[in-house]
Amino acid sequence: MASKVLQKPKSFYDIYERNPGTDKKMPHYCPGCGHGNVHKFIAEALDDFEITDKTILISPVGCSVFAYYYFDTGNIQAAHGRAPAVATGIKRAYPESIVISYQGDGDLAAIGTAEILHAANRGENLTVFFINNAIYGMTGGQMAPTTLVGQRTTTTPTGRNSRNEGFPIKVAELISQLHAPVYVERVALFDNKHRARARMAVRKALKNQVENLGFSLVEILSACPSGWKMDPVDSLHWIRDVMLPQFPLGVYKDVTKEVEPYPIDHFNPTAKETKELLEINTEKGDKKLTRVTPRPGFENPEIKVAGFGGQGVLLLGAALAQAGLLEDYHVSWLPSYGPEMRGGTANCHVNIRDIEIGSPMVSNPTVLIALNRPSLEKFEEDVVKDGLIIYDTSLIDIDVKRKDVKILAIPATEIADKLGNTRTANMVTLAAYAAYTGLFSKEVLYETLKSAIKRKRLQEINRKAIDEGYEFGLKNH
Amino acid sequence: MSKLLIKGNDALIRGAVLAGCRFYFGYPITPASEIAESAAKFMPRVGGTFLQAESEVAAINMVYGAAGGGVRVMTASSSPGISLKQEGVSYAAGAELPCLIVDIMRGGPGLGNIAPEQSDYNQVVKGGGHGNYKCPVLAPNSGQEMADMTGLAFDLAEKYRTPVYILADGFTGQMMEPVEFGDPLGALPRKDWAIYGDKESKHNLISSIFLNAEDLEEHNIKLQKKYATIEDNEVRVEEFMIDDAEYVLIGYGIISRILKTVVEKLRDDGLKFGLLRPKTLFPFPKKIIDNLSTRVKKFLVVEMSNGQMVEDVRLVVLGRSPVEFYGRMGGVVPSTNEIYEYTKSIIE
Structure with a gap:
């Protein structure tokens, strides 16, 4: 002892x-x-x-x-x-x-x-x-x-x-x-x-x-x-x-007599479980769709989408990139950055390209999609010669000044309102652009909706928006 | 395997998990918060830990603690947060602890702004904290690299027992691009130096103290040898149209993407331009630049800073060719046209 x-x-x-x-x-x-x-x-x-x-x-x-x-x-x-x-x-x-x-x-x-x-x-x-x-x-x-x-x-x-x-x-x-x-x-x-x-x-x-x-x-x-x-x-x-x-x-x-011991649990997912938990198990998911040939002059677009925050500007851009990805293009999507983000206006840059994309920034767009008047005024001059300007005539009460660009004027918000949801104007515009340029088939846009629109109940109305927009784009070409 | 259209910040965390990282300690800061948010979502799901620390300082020290246990652990922040972490990084370098630190750079000095700058080159590539150390620094320029470089970072960190940085900018983090993921890494081999809280590992010591000057010098010499080995073996670059180039543009991160488009345009004009993109900033591609400087007419270094990497280029070139610099600061990202015009103005 x-x-x-x-x-x-x-x-x-x-x-x-x-x-x-x-x-x-x-x-x-x-x-x-x-x-x-x-x-x-x-x-x-x-x-x-x-x-x-x-x-x-x-x-x-x-x-x-x-x-x-x-x-x-x-x-x-x-x-x-x-x-x-x-x-x-x-x-x-x-x-x-x-x-x-x-x-x-x-x-x-x-x-x-x-x-x-x-x-x-x-x-x-x-x-x-x-x-x-x-x-x-x-x-x-x-x-x-x-x-x-x-x-x-x-x-x-x-x-x-x-x-x-x-x-x-x-x-x-x-x-x-x-x-x-x-x-x-x-x-x-x-x-x-x-x-x-x-x-x-x-x-x-x-x-x-x-x-x-x-x-x-x-x-x-x-x-x-x-x-x-x-x-x-x-x-x-x-x-x-x-x-x-x-x-x-x-x-x-x-308080040692009052507290419950800490549980220690060990969870070690398998490789397959890990990929599912990371939401990257895409083998079963997206199908590659046959690429359609765009009309001459609309290949490899460098797109700027601009409008008020809340108009679905970033979503429109992301859907364009997603559609491009489904057709096996190289794509990039870049949101407007910095204080602008919180200032009420939003814009994003989208590249859809046959070959690898260099700069993701679009300073001189070949396509400008303007969803409000300030966006049209701000970016109109940046569009390249023979480029395309798409703008929502329901919200923009001025005309495009440029004479050296193609113009698609679409009452997107009005069409969306008739469908019963003003927020679908972005998808109306997207589909009009796709049809007008021949860049994407309607089937690809439907497929894009599945990942772009998370809420199931909104799928149907957005499909209708795509139908309307697509028809408008074809008619006005 | 099909690709996912996701943001670089999001790709980074999923890539880290696939690379076996299960521990994330961080503090929110724009524009790096999305990395923390993504970690908060995915780490607990796979049996890992996400912890929002009380400060940047605490976060890096939590990383230090977990790294001492030999697990794959990471943190992420943005410029002012990295300044705060430097003491902890120095300790980790001194104690030779592998870990991953991600810096999504923003505008400075001081509070600056949240727009993208590349002004952390000096504080990240040159060591940054006190003492004679350097950390390998990887500079991704795409969503795919944000995912893939996490695996490379952990491999380098463990191979050389050192903290490793991923140095990126708000653009690379915020941008959505198609990203392809591989399979998760299996169980990690046991490290003979780490502390696992068991009998076999209890005689290990994680420390950076060497009380005697001679001992500390010996430790420092060992570290310098390690850095020399890294310089010999781990340089990674992307070369674009460089074989016959008379003029070479040098840039890293998002700038290199812009420069690529500039080179395409200049080649359309019949001008022999090429692009050298360092994918590792430490080790810096000294030999490659050294070889180029014997034959190219001019270098043009473009950075979103006051000219930090350009100093390293000049140290290698040693006046054998002119080294021009074009920089924007404060979060202004130069446009393709702007650099194109400048580039045309400097050719002979």
Whole structure:
């Protein structure tokens, strides 16, 4: 029995090979430092719960940056303050592992405030050990977010002034206010009784994770004799007499008896399932349709579609591209981009081409489809000579000025209204263009509708719109 | 197999899933949010994780954590978000963690705007964070490449144990083009350096600390050797009508598509123009440009920036041929005609 008590926990390496120093048996911590106690409590708990092999310790920036010298577990060293985010990443990858985020006060309560708050708020199934020694130890004794008012540090040489530096952050109180955490306690390391209490808290916080209960945090008031410039014994008194009144001990939150364990499910779809879930299993889907030959002068169109937002401008363009794809053309569709998108007008660029498409941008369209007056006015001049302008005469009360282009004037909105749905004007226009140029057969347009119009109940009316538009296009050629 | 007409941003995520990526950590930002939205839709469906992090900084550190576990993991953002992620990328480069970072560039500096720019070349191609590191950078210019380059990115990331970037722009992300998908990758082989939360892997350490100067120098030398190997083996370009070209246009991403049309037009005029498109920005196609500079009359580099890649071209050409630059900034995308006219103005 006695030998067991004296034995070093198995979760520690026997010899600290990773320490580049000469003494591979001694830890790098200063005499009287609290990290040694906490490391030992953790290692003992890992031994007792038999979880050493599946534990991954995230070491922070601070004196405990070298925690990986000691723990015979998986070890990841994190950037300053980011340990809870790093812990989140690896825990999500291996939910059955035990992940510990070990952090000091500068790391957790200053530079890493966002990370700890949000990991806690998400209820990540992690265990956080927060060493509060009210100072930056590693960097040589600067002010920490938990430094007490009046406490002298190298960056508060006359003592922390609350008007300049604010007040110490009370982490246990803060985290316990969130909904998700299951266990938050503050303990202190200054006498055997309180060390025993701290040891129990460390064990409980780890046990919670073993049982998949959720987020646990233990704040540990801990001595930093070097940083405080005190001897180790005085340091213990300072915790008891000065820190304790500011950082009251106790369980701030414990709902471990009330919560349900986290379910861990593993879903590993087969290759076939994966493709179905990604909606790319198209082998059974689209059929290639016979390409019809467009009328001379209408091959390889570079199209600009423009109108008000809400007129289905982008959809009209996408349907053109989809129809092109069904006939095995090279196609591209590019929406108007930037602030224009939110300004009420919309336009898109569509290329349908026999060979590979270079620029997807259409600056000088061979076809302009204008669904409102500003679009006609804005883009009319850009159309190439002998190009085609299609415009909705129901909404545009001016004529095309250009004399060197072909014009298809169509009362698309009026036709759509007669069908009973004004929003089908875009499909009326699309079909008129297809028929007028001979670019697409009606069959291809029907097929296009299947993917362009997601709502089944709108299929029928859009088919009618295509019929009407197609007829108009043929008649007016 | 038939093709799907989908946006580049959407193709990218589906391609990543097929390449075995099951973890996405990100923060919303225009114009990259569609990647996050697509990941939010598809990752959980296939048993993966999508997590909207509290910040760009947290997101890249979540990537760092998961990458330490040897899984295929990614994040995506846009220029200001990439600036924020740089610390984490430096840590991942230092700890030699494979992961994918996608940057859909927007206009800067500062808040700038959400229109497409190529002004992140320096911060992405040259390392960007602190320390002596570089990341392989892939520059897609089509929906198909947005899908395919995810697989290449993860392969390179794992082969060389490094973060890899996909550097694209709002156009390539927003554009819909036909995209063809292959079959999903099977189970990944176990990595001997990663931490799986088990007995076999527990002695592994993910860290970028080397306390002694000599040790850190040794680590840096190892990294530089790795980058040299990448330069030797992983250059990828697209060449268009370059064999007999007297003038060579150089551009990447969406600009290269515009330049292709320009070259077609110039060839119609009987002018011997060609296009060189770097598909990898690091490694940069130094040897190819070096060879070209012994015979071409002039280079013209076009970027949507103040001229960042052009510096790398000039470093290779070393004055043997003139290197002209044409750039637009602020989110202005040059038109085919504009570049065509400029190009004609610089020929001798």
